[in-house]
Amino acid sequence: MSSQTFPYSGNYEMNGKSTENGAYRNGNAKELLRPLSQECNYVPLHKRIQKRINAGDPFFSLEFFPPKTTQGVVNFFNRVERLREGGPMFVDVTWHMGSDPANLNKETSSSSIAAGCLDFCRVDTMLHITCAQYTKEQTMKNLEQCKEMGIRNLLALRGDLPQQDENPIVYKYRALDMIRWTVEQFGDYFTIAASGYPMGHPEAPSYAADLQYLKSKVEAGAQFIITQLFFEEAVFEKFVRDCREIGITVPIIPGIMPIGGYENIRRIAELSKLTIPDWLLNALEPIKQNDEAVRNYGIHLATQLCRNLLNKKTAPSVHIYTMNRESACREILQNLGLWQQTSIRALPWVPHGGHHPIRCREDVRPIFWAARPKSYIYRTKDWDEFPNGRLGNISSPAFGDLKEYYLFYLKGQTTKEDQLKMYGHELQSIEDVQKVFINFLTQQENENGVKVTKLPWNEQENTQEETRLINEQLLWCNNNGIITINSQPAVNGAPSTDPLVGWGQPGGYCYQKAYLEFFTSRENAEALHTLLPAYKRINYHIINHDASIDWTNSAPTTPIAVTWGVFPGQEIAQPTVVDPLSFRVWKDEAYDAWLSHWAHLYPEQSSSRAILQQIHDEWCLVTLVDNDFPQPVILYDILEKMLQQVADSKKINEQLQS
Ligand SMILES: Cc1cc2nc3c(=O)[nH]c(=O)nc-3n(C[C@H](O)[C@H](O)[C@H](O)COP(=O)(O)OP(=O)(O)OC[C@H]3O[C@@H](n4cnc5c(N)ncnc54)[C@H](O)[C@@H]3O)c2cc1C
Numbered sequence: 001m002s003s004q005t006f007p008y009s010g011n012y013e014m015n016g017k018s019t020e021n022g023a024y025r026n027g028n029a030k031e032l033l034r035p036l037s038q039e040c041n042y043v044p045l046h047k048r049i050q051k052r053i054n055a056g057d058p059f060f061s062l063e064f065f066p067p068k069t070t071q072g073v074v075n076f077f078n079r080v081e082r083l084r085e086g087g088p089m090f091v092d093v094t095w096h097m098g099s100d101p102a103n104l105n106k107e108t109s110s111s112s113i114a115a116g117c118l119d120f121c122r123v124d125t126m127l128h129i130t131c132a133q134y135t136k137e138q139t140m141k142n143l144e145q146c147k148e149m150g151i152r153n154l155l156a157l158r159g160d161l162p163q164q165d166e167n168p169i170v171y172k173y174r175a176l177d178m179i180r181w182t183v184e185q186f187g188d189y190f191t192i193a194a195s196g197y198p199m200g201h202p203e204a205p206s207y208a209a210d211l212q213y214l215k216s217k218v219e220a221g222a223q224f225i226i227t228q229l230f231f232e233e234a235v236f237e238k239f240v241r242d243c244r245e246i247g248i249t250v251p252i253i254p255g256i257m258p259i260g261g262y263e264n265i266r267r268i269a270e271l272s273k274l275t276i277p278d279w280l281l282n283a284l285e286p287i288k289q290n291d292e293a294v295r296n297y298g299i300h301l302a303t304q305l306c307r308n309l310l311n312k313k314t315a316p317s318v319h320i321y322t323m324n325r326e327s328a329c330r331e332i333l334q335n336l337g338l339w340q341q342t343s344i345r346a347l348p349w350v351p352h353g354g355h356h357p358i359r360c361r362e363d364v365r366p367i368f369w370a371a372r373p374k375s376y377i378y379r380t381k382d383w384d385e386f387p388n389g390r391l392g393n394i395s396s397p398a399f400g401d402l403k404e405y406y407l408f409y410l411k412g413q414t415t416k417e418d419q420l421k422m423y424g425h426e427l428q429s430i431e432d433v434q435k436v437f438i439n440f441l442t443q444q445e446n447e448n449g450v451k452v453t454k455l456p457w458n459e460q461e462n463t464q465e466e467t468r469l470i471n472e473q474l475l476w477c478n479n480n481g482i483i484t485i486n487s488q489p490a491v492n493g494a495p496s497t498d499p500l501v502g503w504g505q506p507g508g509y510c511y512q513k514a515y516l517e518f519f520t521s522r523e524n525a526e527a528l529h530t531l532l533p534a535y536k537r538i539n540y541h542i543i544n545h546d547a548s549i550d551w552t553n554s555a556p557t558t559p560i561a562v563t564w565g566v567f568p569g570q571e572i573a574q575p576t577v578v579d580p581l582s583f584r585v586w587k588d589e590a591y592d593a594w595l596s597h598w599a600h601l602y603p604e605q606s607s608s609r610a611i612l613q614q615i616h617d618e619w620c621l622v623t624l625v626d627n628d629f630p631q632p633v634i635l636y637d638i639l640e641k642m643l644q645q646v647a648d649s650k651k652i653n654e655q656l657q658s
Helices: 043-053 070-084 109-121 136-149 174-186 207-220 233-245 262-271 278-287 289-309 327-336 373-380 405-412 414-421 430-442 465-479 520-535 580-596 607-620 635-658
Strands: 059-064 089-094 125-130 153-157 190-198 225-226 315-319 483-488 491-495 509-512 514-520 538-543 550-552 560-566 573-578 620-626
Touching: 043 315, 059 070, 059 327, 059 509, 070 109, 089 109, 089 153, 109 125, 109 136, 125 136, 136 174, 136 315, 153 174, 174 190, 174 207, 190 207, 207 233, 207 607, 225 233, 233 289, 262 491, 278 289, 289 315, 289 327, 315 327, 405 560, 414 509, 430 465, 430 483, 465 483, 465 514, 465 635, 514 520, 520 538, 520 635, 538 580, 550 573, 620 635
Parallel strands: 059 089, 059 315, 089 125, 125 153, 153 190, 190 225
Antiparallel strands: 483 514, 491 509, 509 560, 514 620, 538 550, 538 620, 560 573
């Protein structure tokens, strides 16, 4: 196939096209755009908070509670990831006794959810932790576990006491005890926050005694205070004034609860033993049956309250009790101008930033997991070291198993019926499978009236923006039995600010080698294998499901950089590689997707299952890298020759037989 047929088969031309919705936005760009390969100097949360306060730069944080179901967990992480785009300083997860909060084997526990926020949503995470229900030994174990999980921030709490005190031995501890133990045992490892009650804690002997107790918590090691919700600005103002008067100097961050519903706010106030002021009840009374009106009023009130607190500098930031709701929270932050979404990509994949204790050093990833970053994070979660700057050790640590946890991620997001609508209720031929990939690329509605928004190999909906640059070539492939699951165009020195293929600090230049990964029939793969030795500029790897075919011309353990960037005053950054060792690990996952994420949708003896099983059993998975990135890409020309060769030999066979 000639390169004229594919307008982009040469180098990517920098045309300054803008995109409204870059695939890899991140809100914490300021923090993430550190020079690559730089050792990560972890800055504790309380110091970063202080720095923002000193600079007069207001910020926000978001509180979530653990979702109840596994399906809920998947949606939850997607929500947190979307909210992360606005640039929260941190998110925090409540310690919910009903969730079996310390149990890391339970997906819905507070600890698992906090670990997921840190690992999968890549956001600085604080875990609430209570001590009243535990012995000192149990609490110390919980704290140790937080450390092992990589959590660096705690909200140290007593927790609510049950109505009937069934275990007086355990219920003797309060937040102050836990703060002392934490500092004694862990020194300054954790940033510790404490709760504050603008109207006094309901069990406190008096408001003044509660303030003195709060002062003790700060003296014991609490580095900032997050308050209980309140309804009136004056209440918070007075609380801050009173705290300062008795010598509490740490930041005091107001907890803001947007009213989400009439009954809901009444119940929360009752549980927290708070009185809702009359003016608020009167305002809600006429609209209480209209959920939409209450919600809008809640957004208006929260915006006004936050704006006043920030403008008057009574509060340095706002802490939103999100109640796991997304849109109201986003609206409030946008109203306040605190939502900091930016289209700058720190790397071609989304890095964790400086707050993750281990992953902050991660600078290199194999390209194979580009559409499944959560799976990659999960499968590498036990690594104590990540490839950093150099590529040599990318494959040395073992990858975690392809287990349930990552499967639940991928399965949970779309219902079976929605998947069947996208992938077809019945597959009768390989062409039906090809059609799914074509619909994914064209984003046109299929015969069921839906768009194929994600393939079994994608964790999230929609393709990467840059894929649009080679859409025509990919369509040609998928129309011709070359089923593509990953690709990137060649790029020769795009400015790092380019909206489609740029990443990293401004002032740099980005490069890519053309890459293509696809499934194809064994006869196509065999023909390709005979053709490839004539093309020295191509690196290839051809493998099948059980690796009885494993053909490559790459050195056994040497990764090939397929994306790199040159930035002023820095070493060359090489964040994406193709390497034979991790490809063999990826191979199992890629093949598994045919069965676990697609074939399982159909009855056992169906033709649909048989077709997908046949692809799994008989087809090869191929990667091609065109190393000559300044020249027009030749991958598609080679593939055209492959198809021609197969067609020619079929013809000869037919002639011989006739
Ligand atoms: C921001 C925030 C987040 C929360 N998150 C959670 C959560 O995730 N999970 C959960 O179960 N609950 C949570 N709670 C609720 C909290 O657990 C309850 O309010 C609980 O009743 C008190 O916990 P505490 O840590 O504030 O208690 P503490 O700070 O230990 O105070 C408890 C009470 O003891 C009094 N007290 C103790 N010693 C003295 C003394 N010497 N003199 C005078 N008074 C004393 C205090 O004044 C107060 O009344 C949260 C509360 C807040 C404000």
